[in-house]
Amino acid sequence: xxxxxxxLPLIRIVLVATSHPGNIGAVARxxxxxxxxxLVLVNPNQFPSYEASARAxxxxxxxxxxxxxxxxxEALADCHQVIGASARLRKVxxxxxxxxxxxxxxxxxxxxxxxxxxxxxxxxxxxNEELDQCDKLGHIASNPTYSxxxxxxxxxxxxxxxxxxxxxxxxxxxGYRYQPATHADMEGFYVHLEQALLQVNYLDPNKHExxxxxxxxxxxxxxPDSKEIAIxxxxxxxxxxxxxxx
Amino acid sequence: xxxxxxxLPLIRIVLVATSHPGNIGAVARxxxxxxxxxLVLVNPNQFPSYEASARAxxxxxxxxxxxxxxxxxEALADCHQVIGASARLRKVxxxxxxxxxxxxxxxxxxxxxxxxxxxxxxxxxxxNEELDQCDKLGHIASNPTYSxxxxxxxxxxxxxxxxxxxxxxxxxxxGYRYQPATHADMEGFYVHLEQALLQVNYLDPNKHExxxxxxxxxxxxxxPDSKEIAIxxxxxxxxxxxxxxx
Numbered sequence: 001x002x003x004x005x006x007x008l009p010l011i012r013i014v015l016v017a018t019s020h021p022g023n024i025g026a027v028a029r030x031x032x033x034x035x036x037x038x039l040v041l042v043n044p045n046q047f048p049s050y051e052a053s054a055r056a057x058x059x060x061x062x063x064x065x066x067x068x069x070x071x072x073x074e075a076l077a078d079c080h081q082v083i084g085a086s087a088r089l090r091k092v093x094x095x096x097x098x099x100x101x102x103x104x105x106x107x108x109x110x111x112x113x114x115x116x117x118x119x120x121x122x123x124x125x126x127x128n129e130e131l132d133q134c135d136k137l138g139h140i141a142s143n144p145t146y147s148x149x150x151x152x153x154x155x156x157x158x159x160x161x162x163x164x165x166x167x168x169x170x171x172x173x174x175g176y177r178y179q180p181a182t183h184a185d186m187e188g189f190y191v192h193l194e195q196a197l198l199q200v201n202y203l204d205p206n207k208h209e210x211x212x213x214x215x216x217x218x219x220x221x222x223x224p225d226s227k228e229i230a231i232x233x234x235x236x237x238x239x240x241x242x243x244x245x246x
Numbered sequence: 247x248x249x250x251x252x253x254l255p256l257i258r259i260v261l262v263a264t265s266h267p268g269n270i271g272a273v274a275r276x277x278x279x280x281x282x283x284x285l286v287l288v289n290p291n292q293f294p295s296y297e298a299s300a301r302a303x304x305x306x307x308x309x310x311x312x313x314x315x316x317x318x319x320e321a322l323a324d325c326h327q328v329i330g331a332s333a334r335l336r337k338v339x340x341x342x343x344x345x346x347x348x349x350x351x352x353x354x355x356x357x358x359x360x361x362x363x364x365x366x367x368x369x370x371x372x373x374n375e376e377l378d379q380c381d382k383l384g385h386i387a388s389n390p391t392y393s394x395x396x397x398x399x400x401x402x403x404x405x406x407x408x409x410x411x412x413x414x415x416x417x418x419x420x421g422y423r424y425q426p427a428t429h430a431d432m433e434g435f436y437v438h439l440e441q442a443l444l445q446v447n448y449l450d451p452n453k454h455e456x457x458x459x460x461x462x463x464x465x466x467x468x469x470p471d472s473k474e475i476a477i478x479x480x481x482x483x484x485x486x487x488x489x490x491x492x
Contacts, residue, residue, distance in 0.1 A: 005390055026396060033388045033395050058392055100410065141409055142279045144251055146304055149279050150272060153402045156395070160403050163387055164346065 005035065010110040011162055012038040013155060014075045014118045016130060021046045023122065025055030026152030028062035034159035035166075039066040040075040040116075072118070072130055080113035081106070084126050084134035085158065087148045095136045102138035103161025117158050122151050181229045189229050189236075190216060196236040200243045251281065252412055256356040258284040259401060260321045260364045262376060267292045269368065271301030272398030274308035280405035281412075285312040286321040286362075318364070318376055326359035327352070330372050330380035331404065333394045341382045348384035349407025363404050368397050427475045435475050435482075436462060442482040446489045 013031055018024055024047060028039060039062055041047055047068060056063050069075050076082050083102055084094075097105060102117070109115045118134060120126035131137070140149060140157050149157070181189075194212055197203040203211060224232070259277055264270055270293060274285060285308055287293055293314060302309050315321050322328050329348055330340075343351060348363070355361045364380060366372035377383070386395060386403050395403070427435075440458055443449035449457060470478070 007389075026399070029396055030399055032392045033399070035389045057396070099406075140406070143253075143281045146278050149402070150275055150303070150398075152396075153272070153276055153279070153399065156399045156402050157406050160345075160386070160406075 006166055007035045007037065008107070008110060008162055008166070009037060010114045011036055011106050012040060012075075012079065012114060012116045013159070014040045014042060014072070014116050015044065015151070016042045016072060016118060016126060017044070017121050018047075018151065019045045019122050020151075021049035021051040022055045023151040024049075024066075025052035025057075025059075025063065026150075027119075027155045028052070028056040028059040028066070030152055030156040030159055032059035032062050034156075034163040036159050036162070037062060037065065039063070041066055041068045042072050042075050043070055044068065072133055076116050076118075076133060078114055079116040081109040081115045081136075082118060082134045083116070083136045083138045084118045084131050085120070085154055086131075086137045086139055087125060087142075087154075088139075094131065094134065097136055097138050099138055099140045099157050099161050100164075102136075102158055103163075103165035105136070106162050107165040117155075119151060119155060179226045181224045181226050185226055185229045186220070186224075189219070189224075189233055192233050192236045196239045199240050253281045253283065254353070254356060254408055254412070255283060256360045257282055257352050257408055258286060258321075258325065258360060258362045259405070260286045260288060260318070260362050261290065261397070262288045262318060262364060262372060263367050264290045264293075264397065265368050266397075267295035267297040268301045269397040270295075270312075271298035271303075271305075271309065272396075273365075273401045274298070274302040274305040274312070276398055276402040276405055278305035278308050280402075280409040282405050282408070283308060283311065285309070287312055287314045288318050288321050289316055290314065318379055322362050322364075322379060324360055325362040327355040327361045327382075328364060328380045329362070329382045329384045330364045330377050331366070331400055332377075332383045332385055333371060333388075333400075334385075340377065340380065343382055343384050345384055345386045345403050345407050346410075348382075348404055349409075349411035351382070352408050353411040363401075365397060365401060425472045427470045427472050431472055431475045432465070432470075435465070435479055438479050438482045442485045445486050 013027065013036060015024065015027060018041065021044070024041065024044060031037065031039060047066075048063065052063060053060060067075075083097070083106065086096075106115045106117065117138070118126065118130070120130065126134075138158060140154060142149065190212060193215060194203065194208060198205065198208070259273065259282060261270065261273060264287065267290070270287065270290060277283065277285060292298075293312075294309065298309060299306060313321075329343070329352065332342075352361045352363065363384070364372065364376070366376065372380075384404060386400060388395065436458060439461060440449065440454060444451065444454070
C-alpha cells in the first residue's frame with residue numbers, strides 16, 4: 001500500500017548519556033518503525049545490554065549497527081545540520097522549531113547531507129555546552145505542567161514527523177470496496193423507495209414530497225456505494241413483490 | 247508560552263487485553279504529556295502493578311483514575327465516536343484515517359461528545375469482532391517490513407496528533423531576542439562596512455561594487471537582528487577609529 005516508502009539513511013539519532021538501557025532498545029524500535037537506521041550513543045550508561053535488546057524487539061539490527069562514542073562532537077562530525085530536542089522552550093538565540101517543522105526541515109536537509117537529531121539525558125536533557133553544538137532546537141508541544149516525554153516517546157514523535165514529511169500517505173479511503181453511488185444511482189433508488197413505500201401504503205401521497213426530502217437527507221449523509229444501493233434496491237424489489245403478489 | 251493549552255477530557259484511551267503492565271504505565275505518561283486523562287483498561291493481564299507505576303513516572307494520577315472493565319462494549323458505552331488503531335491497512339469496509347486525520351477528527355468530534363481511541367493486544371491487535379465496534383480505523387504510516395509500533399509509542403503518536411490538532415503552537419521564533427534588523431539598519435551597515443573596508447585599504451575602489459554585492463548576499467542570508475547589527479557597527483567603528491588615529 002505504501003509503495004513510496006523511502007528509508008531515511010541520512011537522518012541520525014544521537015542519544016547523549018542515556019541512563020536506562022531499556023530506553024535505548026525502545027528508541028531502536030521506534031527508529032526502525034519509521035525507517036531510520038543510524039543510531040549513535042554518546043557515553044551510554046550501559047550498552048550493549050539485555051534490557052536494550054529485549055525492548056528493541058525486532059529492531060536488534062539497529063542496536064547491532066549502533067556506534068558508541070565518547071563525545072558529542074564525534075557523533076556530529078559528519079553532520080551538516082544538528083537539531084537538539086528540548087523539552088523546554090528556551091529563551092535563547094537558537095532557532096526553535098516545532099516537532100512538525102523539524103520533520104520537514106530534516107527531510108529537506110537530508111537531501112544535501114547528514115542530519116542529526118540529538119536527545120539528552122532522561123532527567124536533565126542537554127547541557128548548554130551540548131546545545132551550543134546544535135544549529136536548531138526542536139520542541140514537542142505538550143502539557144506545560146508535565147512536559148517531559150519519555151526518551152523513546154520523544155524519538156518516536158520526531159521520527160514519525162520525519163516519516164510524515166516524506167509524504168507518507170494512508171491511501172485515501174472511506175473503506176468502500178465499490179465505486180461510490182452515482183447521482184443517477186441515488187435518484188433511481190429514491191424513485192424506487194417512494195414506489196415501494198406507496199405500494200405498502202406507508203406513504204401518504206399528499207405528504208410524500210416532504211417525507212422524501214427527509215429520506216434524501218438521511219441517505220445522502222450515508223454516502224452509499226454502488227453495491228449498497230444495489231442491495232437496498234434488491235430489498236425494495238422484494239418489498240414490492242411481497243406486497244403485490246399478482 | 248503555550249497559553250492556549252487545553253486539556254482533552256473527552257478523548258478516551260482504551261487498551262484491550264494489554265499483556266505487559268509496563269506498557270500501561272508508559273501509556274499513562276504519554277497521555278498526560280499530551281493532556282489526555284481518561285484511560286480505560288479492558289481485561290488487562292495485570293493491573294495495578296509495580297511495573298506500570300514505575301513506567302508512568304509522574305503520571306500516577308492517570309493510573310489511579312483508570313477504569314478496569316471486562317468488555318470493550320462497556321468501555322465504549324458512553325462514546326459517540328470510536329476509532330480503532332490498526333497496524334495493518336485493512337481491506338475492509340471501515341473508513342480508514344491516517345494518524346494525522348485521527349487527531350483532527352477526534353478533536354472535532356470531542357466538541358460534540360466522548361471519543362474513544364482503541365488499542366489492541368501487543369502481539370495481535372484488535373480482533374474483527376472488536377473492530378466491528380469501531381466507527382473508523384486509524385493507521386500510523388510506518389516501515390512496511392516492520393510496521394508494528396510498541397503500544398505506548400502508538401498511543402504517543404495518536405495523542406500527539408490530538409494535541410497538534412488543538413492548534414498547539416511553538417511560538418514562531420528564529421531564536422532572536424531582539425527585533426530583526428530593518429532594511430535601513432542593513433543599508434546603514436553596508437555603508438559603514440564599505441567605509442571601513444576602504445579605510446583599511448582592503449577594498450579596491452574599482453571593484454567594490456561587485457564585492458559589496460557578495461557581502462550583501464552573505465549578511466542578508468544571516469538575517470541579523472538589530473542588536474547584532476549594532477554589534478557589527480560597533481566593530482566597524484572600532485576598525486575605522488583604529489586605522490585613523492587622529
